[in-house]
Amino acid sequence: MEQHITRILDALPEKVIRNYRDCTITGLSYDSRHISTGYAYFALPGLHTDGHAFIDDAIQRGAACIIHEHELLQYHEQVMYVQVPNSRTAMSPAAAAFWGHPSRTLITIGVTGTEGKSTVTALIAELLNLAGYKAGFISTVAYKIGTETLPNPEHQTTPEATTIHEKLHAMLENNMEYAVLESSSHGLSKIMNRLGDVDFDAGLLTNIRHEHLEFHKTWENYRNDKANLFRALTASAKSKGTGNKTRTITPFGVVCKDDPSSTYVAQCTSSPVYTYSVKTTADCYATNCKTDSAGSTFVITLDGTSYPARIHLPGAFNIENALGALLLVQRLTGDDPERLISLLPQLTPITGRMTRIDMGQPFEVIVDYAHTPSSFEAIFPSLREQTKTRLICVFGSGGERDTLKRPEQGAIAAKYCDYVILSDEDPRGEDPMTLLMDIAKGCTGKTKDKDLFLIPDRAQGIRKALELAVPGSTVALLGKGHENTIIYNDRVIPWNEIEEAKQALIELGYTKGRT
Numbered sequence: 001m002e003q004h005i006t007r008i009l010d011a012l013p014e015k016v017i018r019n020y021r022d023c024t025i026t027g028l029s030y031d032s033r034h035i036s037t038g039y040a041y042f043a044l045p046g047l048h049t050d051g052h053a054f055i056d057d058a059i060q061r062g063a064a065c066i067i068h069e070h071e072l073l074q075y076h077e078q079v080m081y082v083q084v085p086n087s088r089t090a091m092s093p094a095a096a097a098f099w100g101h102p103s104r105t106l107i108t109i110g111v112t113g114t115e116g117k118s119t120v121t122a123l124i125a126e127l128l129n130l131a132g133y134k135a136g137f138i139s140t141v142a143y144k145i146g147t148e149t150l151p152n153p154e155h156q157t158t159p160e161a162t163t164i165h166e167k168l169h170a171m172l173e174n175n176m177e178y179a180v181l182e183s184s185s186h187g188l189s190k191i192m193n194r195l196g197d198v199d200f201d202a203g204l205l206t207n208i209r210h211e212h213l214e215f216h217k218t219w220e221n222y223r224n225d226k227a228n229l230f231r232a233l234t235a236s237a238k239s240k241g242t243g244n245k246t247r248t249i250t251p252f253g254v255v256c257k258d259d260p261s262s263t264y265v266a267q268c269t270s271s272p273v274y275t276y277s278v279k280t281t282a283d284c285y286a287t288n289c290k291t292d293s294a295g296s297t298f299v300i301t302l303d304g305t306s307y308p309a310r311i312h313l314p315g316a317f318n319i320e321n322a323l324g325a326l327l328l329v330q331r332l333t334g335d336d337p338e339r340l341i342s343l344l345p346q347l348t349p350i351t352g353r354m355t356r357i358d359m360g361q362p363f364e365v366i367v368d369y370a371h372t373p374s375s376f377e378a379i380f381p382s383l384r385e386q387t388k389t390r391l392i393c394v395f396g397s398g399g400e401r402d403t404l405k406r407p408e409q410g411a412i413a414a415k416y417c418d419y420v421i422l423s424d425e426d427p428r429g430e431d432p433m434t435l436l437m438d439i440a441k442g443c444t445g446k447t448k449d450k451d452l453f454l455i456p457d458r459a460q461g462i463r464k465a466l467e468l469a470v471p472g473s474t475v476a477l478l479g480k481g482h483e484n485t486i487i488y489n490d491r492v493i494p495w496n497e498i499e500e501a502k503q504a505l506i507e508l509g510y511t512k513g514r515t
Contacts (some may be wrong), residue, residue, distance in 0.1 A: 001169070002026050003098050005065065005351035009082065011097035012067075012090050023064050027160045028098055030091065037062030040098075042091045042162075045069065048429075051087070065095070079354055089193040092161040100236040102168035103199040106176060107240045107249060109328065110183040110195070110229045113206030113256075115375050116321050119313075121208055122350045123325035128178050130343045135178035136171040138164070140369075141350050141482040145170040150267050151351070151484065153232040158187025161194050168198075177245060178332075188228040195232075201240065203229040203269075204254040204328050206321070208261040209374035223261055230269040241365045253430070256320060257282045258367025274331055276323040284327040291316045293386070302330065302337045306326040310345045322347065325398060354379075355498060359505040360512030363389075363473035365466070367483025367497050371398070371425065373408040379476070380416035388472030390418045392465045395478040396425030397439055398486075399432075405433070410442030417476075419468050420446055421453045423461030425479045426487040432456040458486060458495070463504045477501060 002024050009015065020505035026038030032054035035041055041058035043066065045050035049083055052070055059066070066082045069087045084090040096103075111121045121139040136144045138159065142151050145167050158164070158181070171179050183203075187194040208223050233251040240249045250271070255262035257275040266273040275282040278289065281301075288310075289298040295312040296319050311322050322344055349355065359366040364387075370379045384391055393413050397406045413420045420443055422436040436454045446452035457460040458480075465475045480486075480497040 001099065002038075002050045002214065003511075005080070007097050008065075008094045011093040012032060012082065012084055014085050016083040018075055019077060019079060021064070023080070025065060025098065028091075028095055029058075030160060032058040032061065032063075033088045033122070035061040035063050038064050039064040040067060040094070042087050042094075043068040043070075044088050044091070045275070057338055067091075077108045088242055089190075089196070092193045093198040095161040095165040099165040099169040101197075101199070102165060102172045103179065105172055105196075105240060105242060106168060106179040106331070106386070107201050107247075107334070108168075108199060109178065109180045109202045110198070110200045110232075111120060111177045111180065111206070112183040112185070112188065112226050112229045113204075114209035114372065115378065116206040116317065116324075117182050117184075117439050118369070119318065119350055119353055120204060120320045120324050123176075123347055124204075124279050124322060124328055125178070125180045126347055127325055127329045127340065127343060128180075129335070130331065130346055131333065131511050133178055133333065134174075134176045135180060136167075136174070137182075138167055138179040139180075139182040139350075141352060143167060145176075146174040151482065153449055156195050158182060158184040161197065162216060164194060164198065177241065185222055185225045187223045190228070195229075198232070199230065200232045201238075201249045201279065202254070202322055202328060202332055203233055205230070205259070205262060206256055206324060207259040207267075207374070209372060222266065226261075227265045227268040228306075230265050230271075230273075233269045233271040235270040241273045254324060254331070256324060257285075258320070258345060261281075274327055276320070276327045278320050284323050286319050287497070289316065291319075291382070294310070300326070300341055302327070302341075305337070307338055307341045309341050311347060312345055313347060313349050314356070315379070316382055318349075318354075350482070352483070352497065353405055357367040357498060358499045358507065358511040359502055361466075361469070361505055361508075361510040362471040363475065365469075365475045365501055365505070367476070367477045367481060367501060369479065369483075371409075371479040373405055376478075379478075380412060383474050384416045385395050385513075387436060387474040389470050390468065390473040391416060391476070392419040392468050392480060393417045393456070394421045394423055394461050394465045395439075395476075396423050396427075397424045397435060397479070399428035399430035399435055401428075403438060406438040407442030410439040411444060412442075414443040414446050414452075419453070419465070421465050423457060423458040423463045424456050424486055424488075425458075427485050429489045433487075459500055459504075462500055463507070466504050466508055476493050 030032040030042040035058045041063040118140045125135040207288035237250045253273040257277040276284040286298045289472045300309045
């Protein structure tokens with residue numbers, strides 16, 4: 001992909017240009033290590049490092065244009081400099097322009113919320129594909145821009161704008177009709193502006209719980225940033241698609257009626273907003289819910305008509321996720337509800353969400369991404385109910401993140417579990433043991449080294465949990481899910497929770513499927 005420099009400059013309303021050059025830009029990056037000849041480099045201020053310190057490195061690697069905030073000590077004659085008030089917020093309109101505004105062609109769906117947004121993002125895309133449409137997606141867990149679904153290598157729910165628009169462009173190149181974007185509060189924040197130039201056609205809110213106050217400072221700010229997805233939904237109809245697949249779209253929102261913030265968020269748009277629920281009547285709601293180890297059976301009532309339904313997604317909370325996906329897809333496509341509901345049994349769980357590990361052991365081992373007090377409250381009651389003997393959990397908490405949730409996590413785990421093992425999640429710049437002690441403060445009724453263990457080494461924590469398991473136990477490995485690294489202050493180590501659990505079970509003598 002190449003664009004004349006004017007395409008990018010025209011996207012930046014406030015700028016001071018030095019050393020203007022009539023040039024072609026071959027790529028965009030905010031990481032100097034990824035710069036190649038002809039790239040534009042965005043110097044972003046950061047929490048630990050400032051991108052302005054790497055400008056010379058970017059130039060040495062071939063940067064043709066530097067987009068920056070601060071006055072610089074030196075300006076090289078052969079390089080163009082564009083000074084902007086905020087290089088991070090400038091990256092969004094520049095990226096959208098460079099990649100040709102792909103979201104103006106794709107029918108683009110945003111999914112936000114504290115819990116469930118990765119699952120709902122994947123379910124919407126999967127249901128669209130099952131129904132005969134071509135849909136791509138970007139989520140915390142994975143992304144699909146062509147025929148394959150690939151793991152997301154980053155610990156970032158919503159990537160930076162450069163990545164978002166590049167992947168949306170790739171979806172168009174692969175003849176996708178729909179794009180589903182997991183939209184985090186960081187991504188929707190005006191400060192970060194990762195999604196500020198995405199043309200959304202539909203938005204879905206799962207719920208708003210306690211999370212990320214280290215960034216948003218207050219719960220009200222957090223909720224306000226989530227609502228930016230619905231503020232982005234225009235009330236007027238617009239044309240989307242290409243060729244004979246062009247259609248008129250009238251933007252709309254979907255909210256879970258069971259969440260107290262749903263009314264607030266719905267009021268942030270003048271577009272229609274539809275509701276789903278597992279507790280009360282709504283545009284789409286579930287009754288007669290029965291959950292088993294393989295999924296759930298229930299009755300869906302959509303626009304007043306009832307249909308029997310089945311999903312093979314473990315956990316009662318996935319009924320709610322399936323309802324949200326169904327309602328959005330039905331409203332977006334206008335397809336027959338009964339046909340869409342008949343496709344629900346084909347929906348598949350995503351990696352690291354209630355993933356069961358079976359190596360022939362006489363107890364359950366489950367890997368899940370749950371890492372907030374509200375997700376603990378969602379997952380532990382059903383695990384407690386299905387566990388015949390010991391419920392054992394392993395989890396930690398993210399360093400340099402919301403500290404208020406740590407003792408709350410500990411209190412909820414101690415309430416439901418017989419054994420609590422605290423192990424590293426992503427300590428980042430914090431001391432691992434100090435972080436785990438913050439969680440342990442909430443573990444009322446537990447005794448250290450008896451039914452409460454602080455084992456920073458996560459691999460050892462998992463092994464301890466499996467050693468404590470007896471027939472009929474459930475071992476819940478929480479907080480890492482799909483993530484492929486553990487981040488420390490001085491290193492990043494590769495990690496695969498599912499494979500780590502399998503290996504530990506093999507070491508204990510369970511070898512189902514092994515020769």
